[in-house]
Amino acid sequence: MPEPPDRVRLPVWRLGGAAGKALPGHGAEHDLVAVEAPLEIRLHGRPAAVLMRTPAGDAEDRELVLGLLFCEAVITEPGQVLGLETVEDLPADGMAGRVVDVRLDTPARGRGWERFFYSTSSCGACGKRSIASLAVGGGLAGPGLRVPPELIATILDDARHQQQLFGLTGGVHASGLYTGTGERVLLREDVGRHNALDKVIGASLLAGRVPLAGHLLAISGRVGYEIIQKAAMAGIPLIAAVGAPTSLAVRLAEEHGITLVGFARRGSLNVYSHPARVTG
Numbered sequence: 053m054p055e056p057p058d059r060v061r062l063p064v065w066r067l068g069g070a071a072g073k074a075l076p077g078h079g080a081e082h083d084l085v086a087v088e089a090p091l092e093i094r095l096h097g098r099p100a101a102v103l104m105r106t107p108a109g110d111a112e113d114r115e116l117v118l119g120l121l122f123c124e125a126v127i128t129e130p131g132q133v134l135g136l137e138t139v140e141d142l143p144a145d146g147m148a149g150r151v152v153d154v155r156l157d158t159p160a161r162g163r164g165w166e167r168f169f170y171s172t173s174s175c176g177a178c179g180k181r182s183i184a185s186l187a188v189g190g191g192l193a194g195p196g197l198r199v200p201p202e203l204i205a206t207i208l209d210d211a212r213h214q215q216q217l218f219g220l221t222g223g224v225h226a227s228g229l230y231t232g233t234g235e236r237v238l239l240r241e242d243v244g245r246h247n248a249l250d251k252v253i254g255a256s257l258l259a260g261r262v263p264l265a266g267h268l269l270a271i272s273g274r275v276g277y278e279i280i281q282k283a284a285m286a287g288i289p290l291i292a293a294v295g296a297p298t299s300l301a302v303r304l305a306e307e308h309g310i311t312l313v314g315f316a317r318r319g320s321l322n323v324y325s326h327p328a329r330v331t332g
Contacts, residue, residue, distance in 0.1 A: 057107045058217055058241075059084050086223035088243045090149035093117055094139065095126075095162035097153060106217070106224060106242045107150070110138075112251055115240070117154060119254030122262070123282045126165050130257045132157045195309075197266055197289045200332045203234045204268070204292045205318040210236055211270040212294075217241045218272070227252045228270035237267070245271065246278040253286045263287025271295075275314065280304040290329055292316045297324055 055061055064083040086106055091113060093101045105116060114136055121127045135155040156162050211228035218224050218241060225245035229237040229252050240251035249269070256262050264286045271279060274295035281304070283291055290311040297305075297314045305312035305325040312324045323330050 055084070057109060058087050059221060060087055061085075084220045086217060086221040086243055091116070092149065092151040093120070094151065094153045095165070096155060096159045100162065100165065103244075103247065105244060105247045108241075112240065113150065113152065115251040115254030115258070116242075116247055117152060117254065118257050119250030119252070119282075121154070121162075122253060122257055123250060123285045124165060125285070126162050127156070132161065195328075197232050197268075197311075197329050198331050199232060199268065199290065199329060201321060201330055202332075204313055204316050204321060204330070206234050207236075207268060207270050208292055208294060208316050209318065210234075211239060211272065214239045215241055215272065224248075226270075226272040229256065229264070230268045230270060232266045232268065234268075237261075239270075245273055246282065249279060249282050253282060256286065265289060268292060274298070275301045275312065277301055277304065280308070280310065280312070283310060284308040292321075 061082045062085050063080045065080055088104055089107050091103045091105050091107075092099065093103070101120070103116070103120070107113065117136060118127070118130055118133060121133070127133060133154060134157055137153050137155075139151040139153050154162075207228065207230045211226055214228065214236070215224070215226045218226065224241045224243050225248050226239055226241045227245070227248040228239035231237060238252060238255055240248045240255070242248040242251065253262065256264060267288055269283060269288050269291045271291060271293040273293065275291060275293045275297040277298065277300045279291065280301045284304070288310065290313070291305070292313040294316060295314065297312055302312060302324045309326060311326040311329040313321050313330065314324060315322045
């Protein structure tokens with residue numbers, strides 16, 4: 053039975069010891085590796101962006117594209133995307149990528165956005181043309197949400213147990229969306245942490261949930277600029293991560309009314325901005 057599109061089984065040679073010798077009885081084996089492949093986005097036939105992402109089927113690619121276009125302020129609602137079609141003119145270079153052409157309700161909507169970027173799995177701001185273009189949109193997160201520290205630990209534990217592809221490969225990040233009472237809404241994985249969040253936001257757009265006031269976001273790694281930028285656009289009031297934030301992430305979270313929690317593990321956490329939402 054073939055593997056799903058988000059993973060591939062590849063040969064591996066396991067070495068051990070100070071001399072790096074093969075472990076006894078261990079020749080070449082096969083291990084599961086997370087797939088990283090390009091997705092080219094075109095707007096009305098014009099190349100606009102290339103993302104390095106984990107392919108997980110047409111539905112998740114659609115979520116990724118919608119989430120990205122929303123976070124880049126190209127669209128404000130999913131109905132402004134009239135069509136998303138696969139273009140069958142990929143170069144035969146072995147990259148196993150995909151090209152999609154997005155048709156918007158008006159061609160003028162996407163004009164001027166084309167970033168012509170190559171966005172790696174670790175870069176959510178690649179292709180921005182100036183420092184000014186890094187300005188973060190979105191309004192201030194609402195003040196209503198209040199959660200105890202135990203709930204933050206609970207959602208991060210749940211997110212960790214839901215990361216099936218990470219459990220198999222160890223090579224992807226995750227973003228999980230939860231209600232204010234800790235119920236999981238959805239979780240997405242990807243080699244890029246910003247892609248995983250774009251998928252969550254795209255799926256939420258399709259479900260009519262945006263803005264995401266009253267929701268919590270669980271992040272599997274660190275939090276940088278791109279995570280805050282996307283969360284601000286989607287109206288997410290609280291982000292909890294198992295890793296550290298960057299200085300710019302903390303500053304932007306403070307400016308946009310977002311509670312930013314880092315190093316969150318059962319029994320301890322650090323609150324870097326708007327601590328009033330974390331009670332107890």
